[in-house]
Amino acid sequence: MSVITLTTDFGTRDWFSGTMKGVIWRIQPRARIADITHEIPPGRISTGAFVLSAACPFFPPHTVHVAIVDPGVGSSRRAIAVETERFFFVGPDNGVLAKALARETIRQIRRLENPRYFLEPLSATFHGRDVFAPVAAHLCRGIALNRFGPPQDDYVRLESPSPIPRLGGMTGEVIYLDRFGNAVTNLPAIAQAALASGCLTLAGRASPLPLVSCYQMIPKGQAAGLCGSHGYMEIALFGGSAAQRLGLRIGSRVTLSLIPPRRIPRRSPKRGP
Amino acid sequence: MSVITLTTDFGTRDWFSGTMKGVIWRIQPRARIADITHEIPPGRISTGAFVLSAACPFFPPHTVHVAIVDPGVGSSRRAIAVETERFFFVGPDNGVLAKALARETIRQIRRLENPRYFLEPLSATFHGRDVFAPVAAHLCRGIALNRFGPPQDDYVRLESPSPIPRLGGMTGEVIYLDRFGNAVTNLPAIAQAALASGCLTLAGRASPLPLVSCYQMIPKGQAAGLCGSHGYMEIALFGGSAAQRLGLRIGSRVTLSLIPPRRIPRRSPKRGP
Amino acid sequence: MSVITLTTDFGTRDWFSGTMKGVIWRIQPRARIADITHEIPPGRISTGAFVLSAACPFFPPHTVHVAIVDPGVGSSRRAIAVETERFFFVGPDNGVLAKALARETIRQIRRLENPRYFLEPLSATFHGRDVFAPVAAHLCRGIALNRFGPPQDDYVRLESPSPIPRLGGMTGEVIYLDRFGNAVTNLPAIAQAALASGCLTLAGRASPLPLVSCYQMIPKGQAAGLCGSHGYMEIALFGGSAAQRLGLRIGSRVTLSLIPPRRIPRRSPKRGP
Numbered sequence: 089m090s091v092i093t094l095t096t097d098f099g100t101r102d103w104f105s106g107t108m109k110g111v112i113w114r115i116q117p118r119a120r121i122a123d124i125t126h127e128i129p130p131g132r133i134s135t136g137a138f139v140l141s142a143a144c145p146f147f148p149p150h151t152v153h154v155a156i157v158d159p160g161v162g163s164s165r166r167a168i169a170v171e172t173e174r175f176f177f178v179g180p181d182n183g184v185l186a187k188a189l190a191r192e193t194i195r196q197i198r199r200l201e202n203p204r205y206f207l208e209p210l211s212a213t214f215h216g217r218d219v220f221a222p223v224a225a226h227l228c229r230g231i232a233l234n235r236f237g238p239p240q241d242d243y244v245r246l247e248s249p250s251p252i253p254r255l256g257g258m259t260g261e262v263i264y265l266d267r268f269g270n271a272v273t274n275l276p277a278i279a280q281a282a283l284a285s286g287c288l289t290l291a292g293r294a295s296p297l298p299l300v301s302c303y304q305m306i307p308k309g310q311a312a313g314l315c316g317s318h319g320y321m322e323i324a325l326f327g328g329s330a331a332q333r334l335g336l337r338i339g340s341r342v343t344l345s346l347i348p349p350r351r352i353p354r355r356s357p358k359r360g361p
Numbered sequence: 362m363s364v365i366t367l368t369t370d371f372g373t374r375d376w377f378s379g380t381m382k383g384v385i386w387r388i389q390p391r392a393r394i395a396d397i398t399h400e401i402p403p404g405r406i407s408t409g410a411f412v413l414s415a416a417c418p419f420f421p422p423h424t425v426h427v428a429i430v431d432p433g434v435g436s437s438r439r440a441i442a443v444e445t446e447r448f449f450f451v452g453p454d455n456g457v458l459a460k461a462l463a464r465e466t467i468r469q470i471r472r473l474e475n476p477r478y479f480l481e482p483l484s485a486t487f488h489g490r491d492v493f494a495p496v497a498a499h500l501c502r503g504i505a506l507n508r509f510g511p512p513q514d515d516y517v518r519l520e521s522p523s524p525i526p527r528l529g530g531m532t533g534e535v536i537y538l539d540r541f542g543n544a545v546t547n548l549p550a551i552a553q554a555a556l557a558s559g560c561l562t563l564a565g566r567a568s569p570l571p572l573v574s575c576y577q578m579i580p581k582g583q584a585a586g587l588c589g590s591h592g593y594m595e596i597a598l599f600g601g602s603a604a605q606r607l608g609l610r611i612g613s614r615v616t617l618s619l620i621p622p623r624r625i626p627r628r629s630p631k632r633g634p
Numbered sequence: 635m636s637v638i639t640l641t642t643d644f645g646t647r648d649w650f651s652g653t654m655k656g657v658i659w660r661i662q663p664r665a666r667i668a669d670i671t672h673e674i675p676p677g678r679i680s681t682g683a684f685v686l687s688a689a690c691p692f693f694p695p696h697t698v699h700v701a702i703v704d705p706g707v708g709s710s711r712r713a714i715a716v717e718t719e720r721f722f723f724v725g726p727d728n729g730v731l732a733k734a735l736a737r738e739t740i741r742q743i744r745r746l747e748n749p750r751y752f753l754e755p756l757s758a759t760f761h762g763r764d765v766f767a768p769v770a771a772h773l774c775r776g777i778a779l780n781r782f783g784p785p786q787d788d789y790v791r792l793e794s795p796s797p798i799p800r801l802g803g804m805t806g807e808v809i810y811l812d813r814f815g816n817a818v819t820n821l822p823a824i825a826q827a828a829l830a831s832g833c834l835t836l837a838g839r840a841s842p843l844p845l846v847s848c849y850q851m852i853p854k855g856q857a858a859g860l861c862g863s864h865g866y867m868e869i870a871l872f873g874g875s876a877a878q879r880l881g882l883r884i885g886s887r888v889t890l891s892l893i894p895p896r897r898i899p900r901r902s903p904k905r906g907p
Contacts, residue, residue, distance in 0.1 A: 091659055093652065099540035100373070100646070103416035106366065106397035110420035113364055113393060117421065120659060121395075124652035130541055131600070143649035146753075146763065147656035148663065159600070162575025212553075212575040214590030217419065267645035268676055280758075302708025302758035317760030327677070327705070372813035373646070376689035379639065379670035383693035386637055386666060390694065394668075403814055404873070432873070435848025485826075485848035487863035490692065 091120045091151040092224050095140045096216060097128040098156070104214070108221040111207060115225035122147070131159040133184050137246050138264050138272075141187040142318040144175060152224045153188065155179040162212040167200040167219055168243060171233045178224050180215075183246035201237035249339075251275050257286075257345040262323075262336050269329020271336040272322045275344045277315035282346060288313035288323060290334060291341040297323065313344075364393045364424040365497050368413045369489060370401040371429070377487070381427075381494040384480060388498035395420070404432040406457050410519050411537050411545075414460040415591040417448060425497045426461065428452040435485040440473040440492055441513060444506045451497050453488075456519035474510035522612075524548050530559075530618040535596075535609050542602020544609040545595045548617045550588035555619060561586035561596060563607060564614040570596065586617075637666045637694055638770050641686045641701040642762060643674040650760070654767040657753060661771035668693070677705040679730050683792050684810050684818075687733040688864040690721060698770045699734065701725040708758040713746040713765055714789060717779045724770050726761075729792035747783035795885075797821050803832075803891040808869075808882050815875020817882040818868045821890045823861035828892060834859035834869060836880060837887040843869065859890075 092112060098104035105126045112119050124143045128136040136157035144153050158165075158180040166181040172192035177185045178200075200219055203210065205226050207218040223236060251260035251274055264272040278286060280301060287296035299313045306312045306326035311334055316322035321344060323330045330336065365385060371377035378399045385392050397416045401409040409430035417426050431438075431453040439454040445465035450458045451473075473492055476483065478499050480491040496509060524533035524547055537545040551559060553574060560569035572586045572594075579585045579599035584607060589595035594617060596603045603609060638658060644650035651672045658665050670689045674682040682703035690699050704711075704726040712727040718738035723731045724746075746765055749756065751772050753764040769782060797806035797820055810818040824832060826847060833842035845859045852858045852872035857880060862868035867890060869876045876882065 090663070091656075093656070095649075095652075100396075101398055101400035102539045103397055103412045104540075106368075106395050107416045107419045109395040110364075110366070110416065110424070113395070114419070114421045117363070117393075120663075122652050122655040122659075123646075124649050125647055127647035139649045143653045143656065146653045146660070148660045151656070160577050163577030211588075211590040213587065217590065266648045267650075304706050304709030304711075314759065315757075317757040317763065373669075374671055374673035375812045376670055376685045377813075379641075379668050380689045380692045382668040383637075383639070383689065383697070386668070387692070387694045390636070390666075433850050436850030484861075484863040486860065490863065 090116075090118050090228060091122065091148055092228055093122045093124050093143065093147060093151060093153045094126070095124040095128065095136055095143070095153070095155040096126045096157065097130045097132065097136065098126045098216060100126050104216060107217050111217055111221040112225040112228075115222055116228045119225060119228045128157050131157060133157045133159075133182055134246055134248065135264065136184045137187040140184070141191065144188050145191070147175070149174055150176070152176040152178060152227045154220050154224045155184045155188075156216045156220055157184045158182065158215065161215050166240070167215065168197055168240060169200060169223055169227065169233055169236055170197045170243065171195040176224075176227050176233070178220050178227065181240075181244045183244050185243060186246040187248070189243060196233055197240045197243055198233050199237040199240050202235060205231070205236055249274060254343065256347060257343060259341060259343040261342060262338055262340040263320075265331045265336070265338065268324070269331040269333075270316070270322050270324045271331050271334075271340070272316055272318060272320050273342045275321040275342065277319050277321055278344070278346070280315070283315075286313075286344060286346045288321065289343045289345065290323075290336070293334070296345070363389075363391050363501060364395065364421055365501055366395045366397050366416065366420060366424060366426045367399070368397040368401065368409055368416070368426070368428040369399045369430065370403045370405065370409065371399045371489060373399050377489060380490050384490055384494040385498040385501075388495055389501045392498060392501045401430050404430060406430045406432075406455055407519055407521065408537065409457045410460040413457070414464065417461050418464070420448070422447055423449070425449040425451060425500045427493050427497045428457045428461075429489045429493055430457045431455065431488065434488050439513070440488065441470055441516060442473060442496055442500065442506055442509055443470045443516065444468040449497075449500050449506070451493050451500065454513075454517045456517050458516060459519040460521070462516060469506055470513045470516055471506050472510040472513050475508060478504070478509055522547060527616065529620060530616060532614060532616045534615060535611055535613040536593075538604045538609070538611065541597070542604040542606075543589070543595050543597045544604050544607075544613070545589055545591060545593050546615045548594040548615065550592050550594055551617070551619070553588070556588075559586075559617060559619045561594065562616045562618065563596075563609070566607070569618070636662075636664050636774060637668065637697040638774055639668045639670050639689065639693060639697060639699045640672065641670040641674065641682055641689070641699070642672045643676045643678065643682065643703045644672045644762060646672050650762060653763050657763055657767040658771040658774075661768055662774045665771060665774045674703050677703060679703045679705075679728055680792055680794065681810065682730045683733040686730070687737065690734050691737070693721070695720055696722070698722040698724060698773045700766050700770045701730045701734075702762045702766055703730045704728065704761065707761050712786070713761065714743055714786060715746060715769055715773065715779055715782055716743045716789065717741040722770075722773050722779070724766050724773065727786075727790050729790050731789060732792040733794070735789060742779055743786045743789055744779050745783040745786050748781060751777070751782055795820060800889065802893060803889060805887060805889045807888060808884055808886040809866075811877045811882070811884065814870070815877040815879075816862070816868050816870045817877050817880075817886070818862055818864060818866050819888045821867040821888065823865050823867055824890070824892070826861070829861075832859075832890060832892045834867065835889045835891065836869075836882070839880070842891070
């Protein structure tokens with residue numbers, strides 16, 4: 089039980105994330121700390137939630153995952169720590185932990201209210217340093233979760249769009265744009281065997297995108313859909329940014345169609361009425 | 362005694378900071394290394410000095426803090442290591458360590474002149490790798506400071522502006538702009554109890570900014586002053602960049618006024634003559 | 635044998651590099667992980683190769699160096715692990731390891747084909763997480779290289795320009811631009827003693843650049859050549875970006891001339907016909 093991960097919107101040009109490591113090592117010198125990212129766009133809770141959920145399953149059992157996208161720091165929003173069957177999660181109770189927690193079996197949720205585990209004096213503006221880092225370090229030392237504050241039944245969910253089933257498929261939307269310009273949707277990845285019989289249609293574009301198994305299978309300069317490593321369908325463009333080329337944004341609508349193989353129209357997709 | 366921190370202007374896109382870790386681990390495999398930041402603007406010594414001073418107090422005793430913003434690498438500027446009651450500091454003697462050292466009780470200062478603790482061959486352009494990293498690692502191993510070179514009485518101070526006292530307050534200036542666009546001043550943070558009776562006035566702006574206790578207390582889209590987690594007054598804008606909105610730069614003048622509570626003009630701040 | 639380095643084009647704003655650390659620590663909890671950089675421009679194999687080669691010699695013996703710039707992920711390109719006298723190297727066999735390997739004494743090369751050392755299920759798009767990270771961690775644990783797959787005789791070389799000898803010097807080109815705007819060439823660094831008698835000439839510019847021993851020796855605002863810490867001649871501008879000022883790009887041609895000292899034209903360099 090000695091790994092702590094950090095997912096924040098603190099950036100890397102100031103002293104914020106580095107200082108958290110000092111606080112952690114003062115309390116638990118043996119903690120190994122992995123930066124997931126500190127470049128969540130400031131205050132964008134849903135982006136932090138997605139990144140955390142994509143990274144956290146790959147860490148060792150008992151890892152303490154800290155996620156801080158916290159526009160409400162110092163206000164009445166609650167801070168929580170959650171114990172699940174596999175991990176601990178620490179952060180503001182504002183939805184940033186929600187997407188990761190949705191896949192976990194939760195054992196208990198505690199509000200962080202015991203100042204014994206906070207830094208003294210407690211600032212009103214940097215709970216990453218003064219609350220979340222020390223709590224994570226104490227958890228990593230083996231302090232029982234019930235010591236940190238009173239129990240809480242549930243956690244704040246994220247308002248996130250669910251795909252809508254349709255005849256022969258479903259409609260969802262883009263929920264994340266990565267560094268490469270790949271557009272991740274909320275459509276669950278389909279089986280490799282079904283790729284050949286499916287396609288993705290973007291709102292406002294008549295010609296559907298084919299589905300392929302890897303980036304290399306996309307004809308150079310063209311776009312396609314594929315099953316991302318995060319478990320969702322994504323749209324990629326080989327050798328460039330799909331988001332930029334296709335004008336995709338968070339919220340852009342995408343429809344997945346699964347057509348029985350013999351009915352795929354070949355080489356003459358309908359292009360409008 | 363096993364933590365080393367790095368504060369540099371080396372950036373993260375080249376091999377500079379990563380290579381320092383290799384050098385450190387070759388000498389002291391057990392060192393834990395925390396990047397404070399590598400994104401100090403190239404050559405901006407005062408920014409490096411501020412970031413180091415904001416981060417260093419939060420690290421474990423005996424941490425070796427390395428700060429390298431070193432436009433004079435290879436010239437006659439001296440390289441030093443400093444032992445204080447709590448920490449070690451290693452870097453060029455050009456002011457980058459000054460703001461942190463000003464708050465420490467200094468035990469001894471040594472010039473780094475013993476080539477036994479340098480990398481061989483010594484390059485003229487990358488002392489981060491060839492001098493500062495190996496010295497930090499040897500300090501972390503427990504080598505006594507007096508082995509590294511001759512003693513030195515003092516260190517190079519940073520020319521930094523001090524706030525000027527005024528009737529009922531003081532005038533200072535912006536010394537740092539963080540990722541969120543918060544503008545940190547050199548005005549020392551005041552007691553929480555005094556917030557309600559104070560305000561900040563920016564040069565060239567008639568209406569003063571109220572003081573609040575946390576970001577969440579700032580009305581959306583408006584700016585305010587608050588006590589930053591670094592111990593100074595800062596100017597923030599909830600949901601945006603105060604620096605951008607208010608045109609704040611390093612050196613922008615800011616006046617803190619502390620008015621006895623009953624004399625605060627309410628809802629009708631003077632707006633010019 | 636417990637250090638792993640990462641050189642990738644994954645960036646730091648998504649979950650890619652952080653997730654690799656989780657995978658590594660699940661397999662080898664004692665690995666120390668150094669990020670060389672994750673900011674290789676997407677798909678730019680030659681840049682990744684240069685950065686790896688500049689950083690890797692400075693790490694402890696038996697370090698496992700992982701380099702992933704892998705536009706062909708999921709295609710038929712091979713993945714390899716290489717044991718040299720000093721280190722291990724892991725990555726796609728597309729040239730990204732070539733520049734580092736060219737300076738090593740190679741013991742054996744193995745194709746990564748044994749799925750026992752991969753993550754299950756294996757994605758088609760993120761071999762950094764599913765193949766390279768677990769293989770590096772298993773190597774770090776001491777698993778013998780021959781367990782990972784069949785031997786291979788050679789590795790894919792990088793098509794990289796070699797300097798062309800000329801009367802009294804050689805002509806090469808810019809191969810790397812660093813954060814500071816320094817332009818690294820493929821011309822090998824010359825002895826310090828020869829600096830005074832040499833100069834660099836850029837294609838299309840009549841006046842040659844003098845050679846100096848360190849950045850500080852460059853007159854403010856002017857450019858010069860010097861021996862970089864990576865072992866090549868580089869072009870720098872004190873207090874600014876040489877690349878920007880001189881319009882240098884990857885591939886810009888640069889000629890190194892070594893003139894016997896008494897024949898250096900002083901103060902009146904030829905400026906065109």
